[in-house]
Amino acid sequence: xxxxxxxxxxxxxxxxxxxxxxxxxxxxxxxxxxxxxxxxxxxxxxxxxxxxxxxxxxxxxxxxxxxxxxxxxxxxxxxxxxxxxxxxxxxxxxxxxxxxxxxxx
Amino acid sequence: xxxxxxxxxxxxxxxxxxxxxxxxxxxxxxxxxxxxxxxxxxxxxxxxxxxxxxxxxxxxxxxxxxxxxxxxxxxxxxxxxxxxxxxxxxxxxxxxxxxxxxxxxxxxxxxxxxxxxxxxxxxxxxxxxxxxxxxxxxxxxxxxxxxxxxxxxxxxxxxxxxxxxxxxxxxxxxxxxxxxxxxxxxxxxxxxxxxxxxxxxxxxxxxxxxxxxxxx
Numbered sequence: 001x002x003x004x005x006x007x008x009x010x011x012x013x014x015x016x017x018x019x020x021x022x023x024x025x026x027x028x029x030x031x032x033x034x035x036x037x038x039x040x041x042x043x044x045x046x047x048x049x050x051x052x053x054x055x056x057x058x059x060x061x062x063x064x065x066x067x068x069x070x071x072x073x074x075x076x077x078x079x080x081x082x083x084x085x086x087x088x089x090x091x092x093x094x095x096x097x098x099x100x101x102x103x104x105x
Numbered sequence: 106x107x108x109x110x111x112x113x114x115x116x117x118x119x120x121x122x123x124x125x126x127x128x129x130x131x132x133x134x135x136x137x138x139x140x141x142x143x144x145x146x147x148x149x150x151x152x153x154x155x156x157x158x159x160x161x162x163x164x165x166x167x168x169x170x171x172x173x174x175x176x177x178x179x180x181x182x183x184x185x186x187x188x189x190x191x192x193x194x195x196x197x198x199x200x201x202x203x204x205x206x207x208x209x210x211x212x213x214x215x216x217x218x219x220x221x222x223x224x225x226x227x228x229x230x231x232x233x234x235x236x237x238x239x240x241x242x243x244x245x246x247x248x249x250x251x252x253x254x255x256x257x258x259x260x261x262x263x264x265x266x267x268x269x270x271x272x273x274x275x276x277x278x279x280x281x282x283x284x285x286x287x288x289x290x291x292x293x294x295x296x297x298x299x300x301x302x303x304x305x306x307x308x309x310x311x312x313x314x315x316x317x318x319x320x321x
Contacts, residue, residue, distance in 0.1 A: 028190025030228045032262050032294040036320060037131025039262070039294070053262040055228055058192065081132040083156045085190040 021063040021096055022075050024089035029058050037082035045070060045078075052096040054103050063096035128183045128199050128222065129159035130320035136161075137319045142303060143312035144168035144279065149181070157185040163203055163218075165239070167246055170280035175244055177216045179205025194227040207241025214242035229256050231270065250274035254290065265293040272301070281310050288314070295319070 029035045035053060038060055042051045047068035052061040062075060076086045092099070130136040130153050138149045144167065151161025165177045181203035189196040199222040207216035220237035231254040239246035254270030268290040275283050281304065288301025299316035 027192055028188070028195035030193070030195050030226050031292060032260070032264075032266065033292050033297050033318070033320070034195075035262065036294040037134060041131070055262050056259050081156050083131060083185075083188065083190075087192070 020069070021061050021092050021094055021099065022070060022072065022089060023092050023094075023099055024060050024075065024079065025087045026058050026060050026079055027085045027087050029053070029055060029060070029084050031055070035082070035084070038079060038084065041078045041082055050096040052100050054100070057103055059099070059103060061096045061099045128201060129153045129185070132156045135321045137321075138317070140314065140316045142314040145276075151181070151183060157188075159183040163205070165218075167239075167279070169246075169278045170282075173210040175207060175209035175211060175241070175246075177203075177205055177207045177218065177239065177241060179203035179216060179218060181218070194225060196223070196225040198223050207244055209244075211243045216241035216244070228259050231255070231268065245277050246279070248274060248276040260293075262294060265291055267291055270299065270301075281307070284310075286314055288316075290316075 026038070029038070032055060035055065039051050039053055042048055042060070042062050045062070047064050047070050048062060049065045050063040052063075053059070060079065062070065064070060072089050072091070075089060079086050094102075129151055132153060132155050135150065135152050136159070140147045145165075147163065147165045149161055149163040151159040153159040159182070161181050161183070163177075163179045163181050167175050169175065181201055183199065183201045186198040186200055188198075201218075201220045201222070203218040205216050207214055216239075218237065218239045220235060222233065222235040224231070224233040226232075231252070233250075233252040235248075235250050237248045239248065250272055252270055252272040254268050256266050256268045258266075260266035270288045270290050272286045272288070273283070274286070284303045285305075286301040286303040287305060288299045290297070290299040297316075297318035301314040301316075303312050303314050304310040
């Protein structure tokens, strides 16, 4: 019985802590003061774990809390409401910190 | 939301001076803008319920070439007519219209202040052109201005980016009518500050100028 419980826990942990990020390339994002709305709106999402914005590469990353998700259409609408356009967006299993490290490397 | 209304109400009571540079924040945001020079001061607060539209209040004070003081208190509407979001830049075409009350040494009455503005910006370059009417009874402070500038270096989202910006502006009934203002602009995600000197080469008309913007 203890073995079964251990096995269940071993399988459950990776899935319950699984986190994903949405990484998008955003057109028009050239100034921090103007792009503040993007960060503010994404951070306000209950699913939001972290937000990373890079003006030089025009990248926005929304890291999600474990087991949470945000539909890409909703994400794009938030960017649109902030005054910008998403040219491409993808879901990745990397964290915002990992993507930031890749970009700034 | 309640906090934003408190900020807006607080700004209604501020002394009448201040002006604008970028014209509105993001959806559901409040922007405070101001400009203060020797004979021209302007302050504006607006609320943007959705991207592309903002409603606000504005207070201006001018001292003309004869030393006559005029003020305009107005309600205004700002409309983003068109925005071009490009991979490495953004361009905007704006309309702002204000209607209100003019008063001062020359009398008082209805005032109106329509303007159009075009701007283009990358992470390193900046250009702006603006035409504005400022009319009231026996009052004409129409103006035309262009600005151009460059940033000293690219900055990250959480860093402050310094810019050099120079503005050439003509304004009716002001002394001098044509003014050139080089300025240092500091931008980060929380504020926009600009410190300039109008007519730096003219000892008689050399005056400091400050611009600022905050968004909540």
